[in-house]
Amino acid sequence: MKLSFFEISRLGIIGVITGLINGLIGIGGGTILIPAMVFLLGEKQHVAHGTSLAIILPTAIVSTYIYQSNNHLDWLLALKIAASGMVGGYLGAKLMQMIPPMRLKQIFGIFMIIAGTRMLF
């Protein structure tokens, strides 16, 4: 598959923005990457979801390495979060079949606005 200059620049810009957010804010970046792939690149939602994880995994490893190099990492706490997070992830996937995600997304949005405001002051 041959890519035009326009295609390469577009993929490059989306990639760099994702990486910047991942490194600077310390969160995945899927929130930006998934809609970008669906709306700008015309990928199907489930493919965008899987592909975004494949991109964010190596990106998070690089970011983690840089945080570790700067002594900004607590491995024990990360391990505790990862372990309990995996149990939660399993429960969440089961719960998802019972609760409509749309309503939940809105509740989640309100929580994010409250937490964000709390962090500003």
Added chain:
Amino acid sequence: MLIYVIGLLMGILSGMAIGGGTLLVPALVIFLNIGQHTAQGICLAAFIPTAAVAVITHYRQQNINVHLAFCLTIGALAGAVIGATLANHLEAALLRKIFGVFLICMGLYELLGKLPAQNKN
């Protein structure tokens, strides 16, 4: 104990595909008094094992566009190096404010934005 509760709740949100990681950083900062940098580092590190399992599952289900993932990862890795280096050189107070602004924007998007899943599939 609180750390496991936070991990479990964030895992449930992630499992329901609403990005629990976004709330993990403020939860660590607000409830456990962890520094902004370390909270972000923990969030990145805790993401790795879960994402690795998810990537393998998605790959088996052929939900990953490998070519697209490769093209976007190149830019994402460059962005991660820049973003993470920048974050580690910023003052914690400023980084916290940047995170807050970002969180509010994403909260508004979750609250008001349409779900791409329902429009495109």
